[in-house]
Amino acid sequence: MTEKLFERALGRLDEAAQHMEVGAETLERLRHPTAVLAVSIPLRMDDGRLEIFDGYRVQHSDLLGPCKGGLRYHPDVCLEELKALALWMSCKCALMDLPYGGAKGGVAVDPKSLSKMELERLSRGFIRRIADFIGPAADIPAPDVYTNARIMGWMMDEYSQVVRQRTPAAFTGKPVALGGSLGRRGATGYGGYVCIRELAKRRDWVAEETTVAVQGFGNVGQEAARLLYENGYRVVAVSDSGGGVHDESGLDVPRLIRAKNEHGQVKSLYCEHSVGDEKNGEHISNAQLLELDVDVLVPAALEDVINADNAGQIKATTVIELANGPTTIEADRILDERGVTIIPDILANAGGVTVSYYEWVQNRSGEYWEERDVLARLDKRMCDQFNVVMDIAADKSLSPRMAAYGLVLKRIGAAVEAMGTAALFDGD
The missing domain is CATH 3.40.50.720 (NAD(P)-binding Rossmann-like Domain)
Incomplete structure (x- = not known):
């Protein structure tokens, strides 16, 4: 099923487009990730052996802002899955009205087979490989499957060493002591x-x-x-x-x-x-x-x-x-x-990326918020966007999923139109 995951993810958008006024160029943009990066990471194991691990980063869209998405460690990490997950992140960010596009990445590894020191070396080695492609204004990674706040802390520290300046806004989901946000974990x-x-x-x-x-x-x-x-x-x-x-x-x-x-x-x-x-x-x-x-x-x-x-x-x-x-x-x-009513993933599980956005804002401003303030902001944004989706669903007799994807297409489509489409240049 994984080999068709990206096409299946696009199928949701195609279906939603049947119910909304969507420009052809918007759908075409979403069919093609902005960038796909594959790297190899040499790792010296604790016993002296050298092993090479495959790592990836997919940047799906930067139409609404810098790319945003998790990094996962799993033996089955592959590009097809990451492309689909990056697309979903683009949709999730647009749905929550965040100034982000979607990204996803990972390393094909069983992290449970590594010692803590091997895990740190792998994490730092991965960041050295992709450092030129990420950053606070380009692509901001976060934790995902089998990664956590500590690993984000290692990665942020390594990226900061590469660019020769402390850069907490380059990663989210970090430990609070390293610039993470209160309220992020839950x-x-x-x-x-x-x-x-x-x-x-x-x-x-x-x-x-x-x-x-x-x-x-x-x-x-x-x-x-x-x-x-x-x-x-x-x-x-x-x-x-x-x-x-x-x-x-x-x-x-x-x-x-x-x-x-x-x-x-x-x-x-x-x-x-x-x-x-x-x-x-x-x-x-x-x-x-x-x-x-x-x-x-x-x-x-x-x-x-x-x-x-x-x-x-x-x-x-x-x-x-x-x-x-x-x-x-x-x-x-x-x-x-x-x-059966289904509240779709791009809405229901969007709390994580929303607080990641708040963490990024805090890192860039240098002003940090109390947990109650973070959760109050999260509560309001989730509540607002949930009710927008449900109102669209009721008004157009759509499922919540189709209403959510329709809203995604509307918001991303507005950015595409703002830069000019064929209608603008026709006849020039």
């Missing part, structure tokens, strides 16, 4: 919670009567589940790569978070007496979680988990996509026909 989950909260207002949901299942219990899924739990929602199931737990009466989310972070698996709370003994909980698989009879399903892990094979068995009436691309185009159509 921003993606917080943004997803805001979407659920605003949708609840439109649907007159009662929190205590609304059931939620969360697939994926990393940083993003944990934060969303925590906020929902604290605000009265009944979180009845969560899962990670090892499986999940389900309790129809509601899970103790804070205890699950502790179990996950201390023992590495959410099921430990229900399976290990040293952590807890919840008699009503049952162990379930990730596949079973997706098909539970709940009000809200939150896929917060991998792409394509909701597909043509299981879309017909999804019982949730609302899906909040905190993962990137968790629903295939085929599944999207099936769920739409069944009346």
